[in-house]
Amino acid sequence: MVEKIAVVTGSNKGLGFAIVKGLCKKFKGTVYLTARDKIRGLEAVQKLNNDGLYPQFHILDVSNSESVKEFADFLKATHGGLDVLVNNAAILEWDEIYPSYEAAKRNIEVNYKSLLKIEEYLYPLLRDGARVVNISSSCGHLSNLKNKNWIDMFLKKDLKEHEVNKFVEDYLESVRNGTFDKKNFADGGKHAEHRVSKIAVTALTFIQQRKYADKNISINAVHPGHVKTDMANGGGEIDTDEAAEVVLYLILDASPNLKGAFVWHDKKLIDWYDPEGDFYCTGIW
Template sequence: MPVSAGPRGAADQPSLAGRVALVTGASRGLGAAIALGLAARGAAVAVNYHASRARAEEVVRAIEDEGGKAVALPADVADPDACAELVAGTIANLGGLDVLVNNAGITKDSLIYQQEPADWLAVMRVNFGGVVNCTRAAMGTMLRQRSGSIVNISSVMGIRGWVGESPYAASKAAINAFTRCTAVEAARFGVRANAVLPGFAATDLVAGLTTKNGGRGILRQIPAKSFAGPEDVANVVAFLAGPGAAYMTGSLVTVDGGASAVLGVGAPLG
């Protein structure tokens, strides 16, 4: 799949020129869109990947083709030592760290009664553990420079329920709580922490849900009547990372077409 140059609306967002950003899980899907969006606004970007080096380098080339600066860096975010090396590599290659986007995630969907312990533990280690590990690794640099923006990619699943999604939803709920605590602890140092809660976005991670029956069953429950594009989420991430959100910290921002505002799944009256 070709990598686009960046999300629509990039020119309307605050500039990130001179900033360095690290995006975890950025070799494809939402992470790639976020990396491209930050680069389109002037940031130098570390494109983290776990297994797909080729895809990460494709994202880097797309950024460089537009005159930006980027580097692909491997790391398993479930490993604290790997996260420390990832942050050190970002600083060594790009000269600093101003923005951390914790995006890496996995899902292992199953009904609660059928779940294997190893499956939900794996989801928690990557989704929540990755946020904790990378935040801790980046915190020293951000606290010392008394500035920084951390944007955690959560999900509306963290505030609502869905059949077969309990490990994923629980990991995202943990991210929400961790985001608030990070914001409270880091605020006096000029470091902000916010979370973006996408709804159903057109990415590989939730393709099994959004493509079933053409997604019609889910679309009926979304007031906007469409799935989010990765660029829709990336635009919000870029805003939270930049100076326009300077007074925002501890916020959980939904990007879901109004889905979490709906009461129940019934048809409207009239």
């Protein structure tokens, strides 16, 4: 029998660490804790070892194509495939509510564009019955947008990846050339870069599910709640172990027919295509 393999990106701390911990307890297979920093990754593994949990470690910088390819080559050579993938790696620079172009670009490179690299190199390894969970946010709901043209585009049921990419690039260009308009976003456009990256993540989830419709793969996006992590800058409402529960549910317990969904932290399915919904980010991220 082929051993099942699970991978969690950006998992040396915070929510990713909690997901790895939960998988080590419940997943029947090998769990990979990944991080871009080897020392921090190995320290995280040691913490779990001290609790009698034994994930494997591999270095992975999701924003670096060569790093993602190297990891994919390793998985293919060592295990032949992959059964669970949690795309968790993300950043948010709290000190720039209205970020510079460089800060906005960093956010989008890690939070969104990394998923395109992950798809290129890791998705070919997904085996029959595989489950992919993309960690989104309340920032990733369509109600974060107020620009009608953008909303109309995202409401298209046949939305294409190149359209999402153009949305992202148009936002970045507006920051770069000084034409950024706060009125295009909810909550006065605060941390619009995070809203843009997470909306793109959620939309990409739906596109990917359609793209792989002929394969027995479940790809879903989730808002895990306002989690008490470094990204929440001291805020947050729930701890990482509690937030991890909805991700573990999608991996271990949800129906395999649950595909291309946007799931709230309480495991309810949320209508992402509701631009007037009360789901957008305010204050806590």
